[in-house]
Amino acid sequence: MKKVALITGASSGxxxxxxxxxxxxxxxVYGAARRTDEMNDLKAKGMGVVALDLTNDASxxxxxxxxxxxxxxxxxxxxxxxxxxxxxxEDVPLDEARRQFEVNLFGMARLTQLVLPGMRxxxxxxxxxxxSMGGKIYTPLGAxxxxxxxxxxxxxxxxxxxxxxxxxxxxxxxxxxxxTPWGQIAAENLKITSGRGxxxxxxxxxxxxxxxxxxxxxxTDVDILxxxxxxxxxxxxxxxxxxxxxxxxPAMAIRKWxxxxxxxxxxxxxxx
Numbered sequence: 001m002k003k004v005a006l007i008t009g010a011s012s013g014x015x016x017x018x019x020x021x022x023x024x025x026x027x028x029v030y031g032a033a034r035r036t037d038e039m040n041d042l043k044a045k046g047m048g049v050v051a052l053d054l055t056n057d058a059s060x061x062x063x064x065x066x067x068x069x070x071x072x073x074x075x076x077x078x079x080x081x082x083x084x085x086x087x088x089x090e091d092v093p094l095d096e097a098r099r100q101f102e103v104n105l106f107g108m109a110r111l112t113q114l115v116l117p118g119m120r121x122x123x124x125x126x127x128x129x130x131x132s133m134g135g136k137i138y139t140p141l142g143a144x145x146x147x148x149x150x151x152x153x154x155x156x157x158x159x160x161x162x163x164x165x166x167x168x169x170x171x172x173x174x175x176x177x178x179x180t181p182w183g184q185i186a187a188e189n190l191k192i193t194s195g196r197g198x199x200x201x202x203x204x205x206x207x208x209x210x211x212x213x214x215x216x217x218x219x220t221d222v223d224i225l226x227x228x229x230x231x232x233x234x235x236x237x238x239x240x241x242x243x244x245x246x247x248x249x250p251a252m253a254i255r256k257w258x259x260x261x262x263x264x265x266x267x268x269x270x271x272x
Contacts, residue, residue, distance in 0.1 A: 004028045004071045005233065006064070008052060008111065009081030011038035013180040014130065017226025018078060022233065023047055030067050033081065054081055054107025055099060064114040073122065074115045076233045079108035080130045084145040084186040086210075087193030088203070097144045104148035105155065112159070116168070125168040128232045129156045133176045133248040137255050137263070140206045140271055141190060141199070160240065171232045174252075175225050176245025183214025205271040220245040 005022050009015035010031025019042055023029045031039045032052035039049045050066050053059040067074055082104045085096055112127055119125030134142065135149035153172065160170035177183075187207040194203035213219075228244040243249055255263040 002026060002028045003075035004030070004067065004073055005076035005078065006030045006032060006050075006067055006074050006111075006115070007078040007080060008032045008054070008108070009130075010042065010049075011035045013182075013222055014175065014178065014225045014229060015078070015080040016042070017223050018080065018229040018233070019047060020045070021223075021226050021230040022076075025230070025234070027076070028071060032063050052081070054111075055102045057110060060107065060110050061114065064111065068118065073118055075119075075122075075124065076126045076128065077111060077115050078128045078130070078229060078233060079111060080128075080229070081107065082130065082148075084134075084142065084182060085193075086142050086145060086186045086190040086206070088141055088199040089143045091194045091197065091199060092144055100144045100148055101151070104145075105151050108152070109155065116163070119163075119168050120166045123167040125163075125166075126233055126238070127156075127159065127163070127168065127170045128173060128229060129170070130173050130175065130229065131156070133174050133243070133245070133251055135172075135174060136252045139267060141194060141203060145186075157240075169238050170240075171238045172241045173225075173229050173232050174241060174243045174248060175220075175228075176243075176248025176251070177213060177219045178225055178245050179219045179222055183210050187211045187214075202271070209271045218246055 005027045007015050007019050010019045011033035019029050019031045030048035030050055031042045032050045034053050036049055036051050043049045050063045052063040085100045129152055131152045132149045134146050135153040138146045156170055156172045163170055187210040190203055190207045225244055228242050232238055232242045
C-alpha cells in the first residue's frame, strides 16, 4: 500500500518541490494551498489537490476529510505553509500579528490534531514541521515572524515527546536563505507597515538589506530544500532537526556560541 503524504503550501517553493520529489519516490501525494490553480501542474502529474485556508477551521477540516475519504489514511503531514510579516512592534496591528500566528502555528496545530487519530490507530506516522533558522535566531523588525517560528520549535519538541509512544515521529526542518519570493514580499510589506513614522529610516535599511540578500546569487536552490524535507519525511530513523540553506548553520552557531551581544552587533552591522 502506498503511503499518503499531505503537504501544505504546495502551490510554490519548497512545498511544490517536496510534492514532486515524494511523488517521484512513489508516494501518494496531496498538495494543499489557497490557490489551487497554482497546483494544476501537480494535478497533471497525478497528484491530488485540495483547497486549504489555514485561517479557516472549516477549510482545514474539509481538506483533511477529503484526503481521508479518498485514501483512508494519511502517513505523512508536511506543515510547510507560512509567511513572514515584518514591521516594528509598535506599527504592526494586532490583527495582523494574530493572523501570522494563525497561519504559521495554529493552522498547523489544527491540521495535526485532525490527522493524529488515524496515525495513532495505525501506530505510525510522520509530522514534518517547517520552521526556519528564524526559530533559533532573530532579525530586525521581525518580532512577530520570529515569535511564530520560535513557537513552532517549542511546540514541535513537546509534540515529539507526546507521540513517541504511538510510533509517530515529529521532525523540524530549519531552512536558511532560499531562492523564493519570500524575502522580496517581506521587504515590501515592511515598507508598507513601517516605512513612515519613527521607524522609517530603520525599516528602509532593513528592507534594502533583505532585498539585496534575496536577489543575490548566494541563496540555496529551492529543490535542495525539497530534498531535505523529503528526507525528513521518509528517513527510517529521522533526526529531530534538519538544517539546510544559506547562512542557517553559521547564523545559528554565532548566536549559540558567542551570545546575544555579539550576534546583535553582527546583525545590526548589516543594516547600517
